[in-house]
Amino acid sequence: TALLKSHVHGKADNAADFALTYGRSLSTAFKATRIMLEGEEFIVASFVDIGDQIWRQDVERIFLHDIMNTAAAVMGILEMAELHDEAARLPTDDTIMTESCRLARQWIGFLTEEILSYKTMMEADSGTLEPRASRFRLFDLIAQTAEAAEHLPCAKDRRIVSEYCDKDVLVTCDRTLLGTVLMNLVKNALEAVSQGDEVRVTCVCVAGTARIAVWNASVIPEAHQHHIFQRMFTTKRTGHGLGLYGSRLITERYLGGSIDCISGARTGTTFTIGLPITALVAKAPAA
Structure with missing residues (x-):
């Protein structure tokens, strides 16, 4: 309607630019101009996705x-x-x-x-990230991440509890990238709870897969649960929707793993990273 009105009022020689946003899924720039072709008037219009x-x-x-x-x-x-x-x-x-x-x-x-x-x-x-895979003990990374997270500003007056089923599990992937993803999940959990609450980081091994879980007692509204991994989606006033979207992207595309979330009033919120187990650390034989 706005476009047609602009042409009715004689704005034939100038392009009209519009920014249209529908919810969080579509952001476009609309550009149109009027042309004359063999005595007939046409309007040439284009939509350009400017979401990125x-x-x-x-x-x-x-x-x-x-x-x-x-x-x-x-x-x-x-x-x-x-x-x-x-x-x-x-x-x-x-x-x-x-x-x-x-x-x-x-x-x-x-x-x-x-x-x-x-x-x-x-x-x-x-798509320009270049992972560098190495073989390392998962326990060491989890312990170091939990210790580092204790010094974050959002960890003040909050507890981080770590539990492991087996300290000798080995995985092969980019250690730095996995640390980035895990730290992001722990940081989000700390920001979601109140002072005096705790965040739990656990690791269990199931059918050849190491499952690293980050739990907190808060609940993600059901209306948001299907969108939390989407690009640009955030519930934080100053959030950018990069953390969870990027965490899933890195885990699935660059680490060869998976990441999911379960949230409910009775269970709290748990984000789980799944990674294939490479092997177990060889233990010295008993004397």
Whole structure:
């Protein structure tokens, strides 16, 4: 209707651009112009899918916002140490400087992980990611991820509990990519629960498959459960819909595994990664 009206009012020589959005599934740019051909008037119109463009713009905006917040936290820590040093007009208190340096390193670590995670997810989405498979003990990766997650800001006053059925399970895949996916699931679980609650990371072996489960007590609304792995879908006010979409993409396309989610009022929410078991670590014979 808007297009026809534009031509009725004589806007024949200019293209008309419209941005149309239907729900979360379709974003298009509509372009049309009027032409004369052998004395007859025609309207030539085209639709261009700009969903990728809009999504990437949103992701970049949110990502840069997160980066700025983390950088601001580091600057705040360093400024506090500097102010204390100037106020005392004495040699810097070693305890305060040590703690400030520790916090600064920690926040810089968060910043680095955020950048690497973003880079990995975007490469996976564009198909340019190049995985590097190696054989490693799954227990070690889970333990390291759980320990690292304890230092995240969202882990404050929350507990992470890890349980394993067998510490000698070996898998073959890109260790860094699996760590990125697992950390994303643990981080989401921590953000979903309240202070004093716990997040459980468990690993069980079933029929040649290692199943890594991340559980929390919160419930995903039923209306959202069928969309959580979709690109651009998010329930967070400042979310970008990249984490779970990217996690499934990486797990299925680059790790040769699977990822699923079950959520309910009685059971809470569990995200499960399934990976084929390569072998078990050879144990030394009993003396």
